[in-house]
Amino acid sequence: MDTEEFQLPRSRQANERLHAMIPGGGHTYAKGDDQYPENLAPVISHGHGAHVWDIDGNRYIEYGSGLRSVSLGHAHPRVIEAVRRELDRGSNFVRPSIVEVEAAERFLATVPTAEMVKFAKNGSDVTTAAVRLARAVTGRPRVAICGDHPFFSVDDWFIGTTPMSAGIPAATTELTVAFPYGDLAATEELLTRYQDEVACLILEPAGHIEPPPGYLAGLRELADRHGCVLIFDEMITGLRWSEAGAQGLYGVVPDLSTFGKALGNGFAVSALAGRRELMERGGLRHPGDRVFLLSTTHGAETHSLAAAMAVQTTYVEEGITARLHALGERLAAGVRDVAASMGVGDHVVVRGRASNLVFATLDESRQPSQQYRTLFLRQLLAGGVLAPSFVVSSALSDADIDRTVEVVAQACAVYRKALDAADPTPWLGGRPVKPVFRRLA
Structure with missing residues (x-):
């Protein structure tokens, strides 16, 4: 035409x-x-x-369906059938549903590098929870983001670094610093400059270019040496790079990782996953100060968790x-x-x-x-x-x-x-x- x-x-x-x-x-x-x-x-x-x-x-x-979320196509039969089975069983209760247990087991079997998982509705909730957890466990204020990646969260710690920073106090933005993708020397210089101040390194483990050889392993070593938390934002790489995300493909294990987008094939579900030692700080079985990790009314809505389980099964089996x-x-x-x-x-x-x-x-x-x-x-x-x-x-x-x-x-x-x-x-x-x-x- x-x-x-x-x-x-x-x-x-x-x-x-x-x-x-x-x-x-x-x-x-x-x-x-x-x-x-x-x-x-x-x-x-x-x-x-x-x-x-x-x-x-x-x-x-x-193309790019649902901002990359609908990776199986719209109204995928296996996903729709899984959701349909839950429709007449209720969606949200005063106590956890057995679906939450099943969804967590399914996720941790798909992403075996993680030991615990907590579900939410959107990516910003889980990336911000990861940052809060990193600050809590390290006692440090600064967040180091990969400056070459376009988006991490709608929350102040990230949006304040963009041109749309209206309404965000400068004091908040000053606590976020940036490192370049693929450059270990520059990242080490940043961590040295802000010695004992950086709580975490957060990045997409891969993007429009493949990680240089040894880069992700080098970041892992830097994070360990400088005592900060390594967070992989796997919103895009999760499932699209491998069923277990980029961490499953490249064999480098972060402390925390966040998933979303393809996880629900259009249904609203995201996940924060990671090491038990860190994740449990947001739970009830530790002696330290409690971290308000994630507490969302609709985070465990059963229809979306059923969709997520069906998506993961479909990825693996097909x-x-x-x-x-x-x-x-x-x-x-x-x-x-x-x-x-x-x-x-x-x-x-x-x-x-x-x-x-x-x-x-x-x-x-x-x-x-x-x-x-x-x-x-x-x-x-x-x-x-x-x-x-x-x-x-x-x-x-x-x-x-x-x-x-x-x-x-x-x-x-x-x-x-x-x-x-x-x-x-x-x-x-x-x-x-x-x-x-x-x-x-």
Whole structure:
């Protein structure tokens, strides 16, 4: 479909209704309509497998489903059946449910590097709990975050370090320091500079690049030597890298780790896991000061825990991680081929592990460009591909991948025209998409 003909009138109206009642027009900034070309932010009606339909009646092949959470595809039968079995049995009680026992056993069998686990509803809750626990057990105030990773929590200790720091006291932000990924010498210098002040090192163990040889083991040694807690944020790497996350793949055991996203296949569940000695400080069987670790009304809601168990079983029994890698490799190869053939191979760039692909849109000077991203997204949408990233789900078929590559080829042809004109403006259809983290709306 020609992009000039591609219109979303019902979605446009729904977006206006969303903004009238909900700050930001949605419940996640990364899903905002400012992340999409002007007036082309679809409002979703429903999804099944790797496809979603908007309220204008358009069907899309979807990538990055639910901010990487729906890795098995929408309404996956094994997950839905597990949830359905619990629906008539109640969801939340005045005492723990037996489902909590089963879910914990299932998780610790899947992630054997952990000794205890506590469930919650979102990633920020568990990363913040990990930070609080690290501060409690070390008696130290500072948090060292990997500055190369984009997001850890909505809470003050992290958001204060971003351009959206309004409302966060400077005294809080000053307690968070940053270290670069892959650079052990710089991290050691940081720990030496703040000797006996850093409670923890928190990072995604892997991202768009593989960890350099010996890096994670080196971090483990640094944390031990400087007496701080090593925390792996496995929100993205959990299940997508291996059933046991990046720690299971690379063989380096953190003190604490946090999981979410793929764990529930769209159902709200996250997990804080780690060494018993640390985790028990949030429990009742230790002599020290109690840590208010996690205490959430809905953290052990049975439907989501049933979903998590079904997800883990499906991953193990059906080899989902391997399938995600195979699909991602097919997609990456296809996109790189058509980008090169259209003369934009240095401008439309696929990056990341095969199970977690993103793309960069670069301008004439090969610098990241929100304008060219707008052009690219607009062409993809018109072709029936909803792709803020190229993160695959296991529900994608080879035909879906092939169709995506065809649409990318058409988008790359337009991209080449814009590069030749040295001006993408005629192909934007309005204002460019915007970065999530920015000071002004």
